[in-house]
Amino acid sequence: MSELTETIRQELKDKETRYIYDDDLLNTYIATQIKTLREQRGWTQQRLAEEAGMKQTRISVLEDVNYSSWTAKVLRRLAQAFDLRLTIKFEEFNSFFKDFEGVKPELLARRSFNDDPAFKDTPKPAKQGKPTVTKAVQTGLHVIETENPRASQLDFPFAQRARFDVIAGTGTGQADIKPGEQTSGTLALSQPQMALVAAGGK
Amino acid sequence: MKKWLIYDYVNEQGVNEIAAWARKYLQKKERTKLNSKLNMIAENGPDLPGLLLKTEVEYIYKIKVQGNPKLRPMICHGPFKEIDDETGEECETITLLVGAKEISWDFEPRGADIEAGIRRQIILRDRKRRVKHERIN
Numbered sequence: 404m405s406e407l408t409e410t411i412r413q414e415l416k417d418k419e420t421r422y423i424y425d426d427d428l429l430n431t432y433i434a435t436q437i438k439t440l441r442e443q444r445g446w447t448q449q450r451l452a453e454e455a456g457m458k459q460t461r462i463s464v465l466e467d468v469n470y471s472s473w474t475a476k477v478l479r480r481l482a483q484a485f486d487l488r489l490t491i492k493f494e495e496f497n498s499f500f501k502d503f504e505g506v507k508p509e510l511l512a513r514r515s516f517n518d519d520p521a522f523k524d525t526p527k528p529a530k531q532g533k534p535t536v537t538k539a540v541q542t543g544l545h546v547i548e549t550e551n552p553r554a555s556q557l558d559f560p561f562a563q564r565a566r567f568d569v570i571a572g573t574g575t576g577q578a579d580i581k582p583g584e585q586t587s588g589t590l591a592l593s594q595p596q597m598a599l600v601a602a603g604g605k
Numbered sequence: 606m607k608k609w610l611i612y613d614y615v616n617e618q619g620v621n622e623i624a625a626w627a628r629k630y631l632q633k634k635e636r637t638k639l640n641s642k643l644n645m646i647a648e649n650g651p652d653l654p655g656l657l658l659k660t661e662v663e664y665i666y667k668i669k670v671q672g673n674p675k676l677r678p679m680i681c682h683g684p685f686k687e688i689d690d691e692t693g694e695e696c697e698t699i700t701l702l703v704g705a706k707e708i709s710w711d712f713e714p715r716g717a718d719i720e721a722g723i724r725r726q727i728i729l730r731d732r733k734r735r736v737k738h739e740r741i742n
Contacts (some may be wrong), residue, residue, distance in 0.1 A: 467654060
């Protein structure tokens with residue numbers, strides 16, 4: 404803990420001090436984050452004003468650490484302009500320090516929904532090595548899903564004389580497994596691509 | 606993370622003028638508001654939006670502390686970097702030069718910004734004319 408943090412920790416024990424410090428921190432945090440988010444998007448105050456349906460002078464005021472008359476309604480409009488979610492929570496005073504140390508542009512920047520990787524639909528990374536049974540759809544039916552390198556082998560852990568169907572992918576191999584064939588054995592993929600294989604009962 | 610160190614101007618007799626001003630002219634609530642701003646500068650730097658305002662004197666800024674009265678202590682960046690005792694790293698600094706308030710668009714004391722410019726020059730000639738900031742609660 405730094406000397407400054409320890410000093411503040413002691414000072415926060417005084418009720419008047421902690422409310423003054425916390426008010427100031429909240430105002431500073433909001434003003435600095437609005438400015439950071441605007442600059443992160445390469446927007447002028449005028450552009451943000453248009454996006455949020457406000458006047459530029461209002462944005463200028465909101466970007467001042469001494470401004471304290473913002474409302475949840477205004478912040479909600481800004482959140483929508485930035486395509487972000489707004490959270491308002493009650494917190495214990497121990498969270499003061501995290502926010503206090505976090506009033507820095509690199510920590511305040513946030514990605515808009517469209518740049519949020521959580522909502523990007525990306526293909527699954529290739530699985531290597533032996534396949535595993537990922538799902539037993541129902542009794543007597545197994546599904547194997549894999550993306551193997553060329554010519555690697557799938558060992559089917561199924562009963563003899565089961566019925567295998569290659570639902571997707573390309574498969575050839577020692578047991579000559581083909582869609583609809585009644586057999587068991589191993590499968591060597593001819594291409595490094597996914598094979599989805601279903602094995603039914605006898 | 607980069608830290609900012611804060612210094613106070615001291616006069617020829619070695620009196621910390623900023624601490625003396627805070628003790629003499631500021632109520633507890635005002636001192637707390639000022640300390641809050643100085644905390645922010647020390648932790649996050651002086652470039653927070655709207656925190657510092659330029660004055661008519663080159664290199665001199667006023668810290669904007671909301672309230673009644675309006676505290677406007679005069680500061681400058683630097684004018685020297687210093688080694689932080691805690692980390693051993695070279696840090697940016699700011700120096701509090703004159704304790705002031707703003708009443709009806711005028712500084713109290715009058716000409717506080719000009720005096721701050723003079724004091725900055727004094728510090729540039731003699732770096733012993735500033736000391737680590739003394740916190741007044």
